[in-house]
Every structure is written in C-alpha cells, then in structure tokens.
Amino acid sequence: MAWNEPGGNSNNQDPWGSGGGGRRGGGGQKGPPDLDEAFRKLQDSLNGMFGGKKRSGGSSGGGRRGGFGLVWIGLVVLLAVWLFNAIYIVDEQEQAVVLRFGKYHETVGPGLNIYFPPFDRKFQANVTRERSYSKQGQMLTEDENIIEVPLTVQYKISDLQAFVLNVEEPEASLQHATDSAVRHVVGSTAMDQVLTEGREAMAAEVKERLQRFLDNYGTGIIVTQVNLQSAAAPREVQEAFDDVIRAREDEQREKNQAESYANGVIPEARGQAQRMLEEASGYRDAVISRATGEADRFSKLVAEYRKAPEVTRERLYLESMQELMSNTSKVLVTGEKGQNNLLYLPLDKMINGRGAASAQSPAASASGASTQTTRLPPELDPREVRTREVR
Numbered sequence: 001m002a003w004n005e006p007g008g009n010s011n012n013q014d015p016w017g018s019g020g021g022g023r024r025g026g027g028g029q030k031g032p033p034d035l036d037e038a039f040r041k042l043q044d045s046l047n048g049m050f051g052g053k054k055r056s057g058g059s060s061g062g063g064r065r066g067g068f069g070l071v072w073i074g075l076v077v078l079l080a081v082w083l084f085n086a087i088y089i090v091d092e093q094e095q096a097v098v099l100r101f102g103k104y105h106e107t108v109g110p111g112l113n114i115y116f117p118p119f120d121r122k123f124q125a126n127v128t129r130e131r132s133y134s135k136q137g138q139m140l141t142e143d144e145n146i147i148e149v150p151l152t153v154q155y156k157i158s159d160l161q162a163f164v165l166n167v168e169e170p171e172a173s174l175q176h177a178t179d180s181a182v183r184h185v186v187g188s189t190a191m192d193q194v195l196t197e198g199r200e201a202m203a204a205e206v207k208e209r210l211q212r213f214l215d216n217y218g219t220g221i222i223v224t225q226v227n228l229q230s231a232a233a234p235r236e237v238q239e240a241f242d243d244v245i246r247a248r249e250d251e252q253r254e255k256n257q258a259e260s261y262a263n264g265v266i267p268e269a270r271g272q273a274q275r276m277l278e279e280a281s282g283y284r285d286a287v288i289s290r291a292t293g294e295a296d297r298f299s300k301l302v303a304e305y306r307k308a309p310e311v312t313r314e315r316l317y318l319e320s321m322q323e324l325m326s327n328t329s330k331v332l333v334t335g336e337k338g339q340n341n342l343l344y345l346p347l348d349k350m351i352n353g354r355g356a357a358s359a360q361s362p363a364a365s366a367s368g369a370s371t372q373t374t375r376l377p378p379e380l381d382p383r384e385v386r387t388r389e390v391r
Contacts, residue, residue, distance in 0.1 A: 082117070085117060086114050086115055086116060086117060087113075087114050088112075088113055088114070088115070088124070089111070089112055089113075090108055090109060090110050090111060090124065091110060091126075093126050093127065093128040093129065094110065094124055094126050094127065095107055095109060095124070095125065095160045096108040096113065096122055096123065096124040096125075096160075097122070097160050097161055097164045097165075098115050098120050098121070098122055099120065099121040099122075099123075100116075100119060100120050102121075104161060105120065107160060107161055123160070123164045125157060125160060125163070126157075127156065127157045127158075127160055128156065129156070130154050130155070130224060131154070131155055131156065132152055132153065132154050132155075133152070133153045133155070133171070133174060133175060134150070134152045135150070135151055135153070135175070135179065135182070136148060136150035137149065139182065139183055139186040139187065140186075141186055141187065141189060141190060141191045141194055142187060142188055142189055142191075143190050146233075146234055146237075147186075147191060147194060147195070147231050147232065147233055147234075148232050148233070148234060149182060149194065149228065149231045150229045150230075150231075151178075151182060151206070151226060151227060151228045151229060152226075152227045152229070153174070153178055153210070153223060153225075153226055153227075154224045154226075155174065155221050155223050155224060156221070156222055156224060157220060157221060157222075158220055159220035160220065161220065162218050162219065162220030163219060163220035166218040166220065167217055167218065167219050170219040170221060171221075173214070173217055173219055174214065177210055177213035177214055178206075178210055180213065181206050181210040181213060182206055184209065185202050185205050186202070189202060195230075195245070199228045199230075199231070200228075202228055203226045203227060203228045204226075206226050206228070207223055207225070207226040210226065211223045301316075
C-alpha cells in the first residue's frame with residue numbers, strides 16, 4: 001500500500017525521511033546528501049587552500065571569499081593553458097622564427113623552447129623537406145606554334161626568416177615567377193627543340209632564371225630541380241602534329257640509313273684508292289730501280305766492250321740466245337760422230353703452250369731449263385737420238 005494513500009500511513013511520514021514533511025530527524029532514517037551543503041564544504045576547502053577562512057553559516061563575507069576562490073581557480077587554469085601554448089618543441093628538420101611585438105626577434109633551432117604570447121608570435125616550418133609545385137599551360141614558341149608544356153618545380157626553404165618576413169605569400173610568388181620564366185624560355189625556343197631533345201637545356205635555363213627571380217624577391221626559397229615533361233600540341237591540332245612528328249622521324253631514319261651506307265662505302269673506296277696508290281708507288285720504284293740497274297749495267301758493258309769488242313759481242317749473243325731459249329721447249333738431235341747436230345723447235349707446241357709457260361712457278365722459271373725426251377720414228381731417221389739439257 002502506498003505511503004500517501006488514505007489509511008496506509010497513519011503518521012503521514014515520508015519514506016525517505018524520518019518525519020516532519022521530508023526533513024531528516026535525529027533518530028530516523030538518513031536521506032540523500034544535501035547538494036548545497038556539499039558545495040559549501042568544497043568551497044570552504046578551496047578557501048582554506050588559498051588563505052581564506054571557512055565560511056560560517058549564512059554570513060555574507062563567506063560568499064565574497066568563495067567568489068575570490070573561483071577567481072583563483074580561473075587564473076590557475078589560464079596559467080596552465082598559457083604554459084601549454086607557450087612551450088613548444090622544434091624537430092631536427094625544423095626551424096622557428098619568433099616575432100616580438102611584430103618585429104623579428106630570433107630564429108630558433110631544434111629543441112625545447114618557450115615564447116611569450118600574445119607579445120610573441122611563432123612561425124615554425126620544415127626547412128629540409130623538398131616541396132613540389134606542378135604547372136601546365138599553353139605557350140607560344142619562337143616559331144609561333146602553340147604547345148602545352150607541363151613541368152614540375154622542386155624547392156626547399158633556405159632562409160626561414162626571409163620566407164616569413166620578406167614576402168607575404170612566398171609560394172604564390174614562386175608560382176608567378178615559374179610562369180614568367182617558363183614562358184620566356186619557351187618563347188625563345190623553336191617548337192622542334194621543345195618537343196624533342198631541347199627539354200634538358202630548357203629545364204636548366206628555367207631553373208637558373210627562376211632562382212634569379214626568387215633571389216631578387218627575397219623569398220628565402222631555393223629551387224633544387226625543374227623537370228620539363230613531354231610537351232604536346234593542343235588537342236585541336238594533335239593529329240596534324242602527329243603527322244609532322246612521323247614525317248620528321250621518317251626523315252631522320254632516311255638520314256641514318258644514308259649515313260650508314262656512306263660509312264660503309266667511303267672507307268672501302270678510301271682503302272681501294274690507298275691500295276692503288278701503293279701499287280703505283282711500288283711499280284714506279286720497281287721501274288726506276290730496273291732502269292737504274294740497266295743503266296749501270298750498260299755503262300759497265302760499254303767499258304768492257306771498249307776493252308774487248310769481239311769477246312763482248314760473242315758474250316752478248318750467247319746471253320741473248322740463252323735467255324730466249326730458256327723459256328721455250330726444244331729438241332736437239334745429234335747424229336753419229338762427224339755429222340752435224342739438228343736443233344728442232346716445235347712451233348705449234350710453242351704457240352699452244354705459251355699460256356702454260358707464263359703460268360710456271362717461280363722456281364721453275366728461275367731454273368731457266370726445260371727437258372724433253374723425244375724419239376723420232378725409225379722411218380725418218382734411224383740414227384741414235386739423244387736429248388740433253390740446253391741452258
């Protein structure tokens with residue numbers, strides 16, 4: 001039965017208290033804690049911590065001291081927040097620039113540091129990491145052709161103080177300077193160089209010009225690399241550009257083939273010409289030497305002829321006949337004692353064998369002798385036939 005139903009609770013007592021309309025009695029059951037009393041105890045303990053006095057029940061001075069305690073709590077919290085923001089750590093790859101009252105104060109290196117906001121302002125950045133910036137746009141070449149040139153710029157922060165203070169937006173200045181440098185270089189280069197082998201030289205020139213712009217601006221940025229990627233024609237004229245490129249490749253291929261043929265023919269012709277020169281030089285030396293030798297021989301022969309003309313003529317005759325007879329086939333037929341010898345020269349054999357005689361080996365030619373054994377038919381000459389070598 002509920003405690004507040006008629007007749008259910010004759011004393012009309014609250015089940016959470018010990019009587020008296022819900023208030024705690026001295027000897028009844030205990031109710032829930034009083035929140036106001038718990039808050040007052042907490043406030044008194046804080047006042048004691050900060051030098052205040054414990055509040056007495058219902059006095060106005062205790063309320064003022066409680067307000068001062070809350071102010072101290074707030075100050076402690078603000079101090080903790082300020083310290084949390086004022087203490088910072090700079091990594092090994094970073095630097096920090098501190099401005100005091102808006103003016104440059106110092107550049108801080110790696111380690112644990114502190115600054116004093118709001119009087120100080122801190123700018124912290126990584127100065128060793130390479131950053132990149134990509135761009136692509138249509139540009140006009142020196143020969144008035146429009147092409148699309150994509151490129152990538154890699155850079156680092158070299159001077160954090162200049163990066164923070166000299167230029168309001170240094171990376172935006174980098175983009176504008178890149179656009180200016182690329183357009184200047186592409187505008188002074190022919191389309192063929194931009195599309196083919198001239199990209200490396202163009203990248204170096206763009207890097208040099210871009211770095212000069214950034215140094216003049218004082219951005220504190222150093223450009224480490226500029227990569228010019230493959231340029232292409234606009235989509236509207238891409239097919240025509242492809243045809244031009246194919247024609248250029250065919251031209252280059254034909255040139256390479258012609259150069260290859262020339263490289264194979266010219267050395268061979270030069271070798272043949274050199275061989276002919278050497279042969280002519282050898283022939284000239286041989287003729288000169290032979291003529292010199294003949295002249296010397298003739299001079300010596302004249303001297304001998306003046307001494308003994310008959311002997312010299314006989315010797316010349318014999319040497320001539322020996323030279324003539326040594327290169328031909330011949331048959332010497334000798335008879336009995338007291339009979340004349342017969343020298344037989346087979347002319348038909350000599351005519352037919354002229355070619356074979358010219359093809360004799362050097363050893364056979366040097367011997368100067370030809371031996372042939374022939375027997376005459378008995379009905380022609382029954383005499384003894386002997387063949388001997390004639391030199």
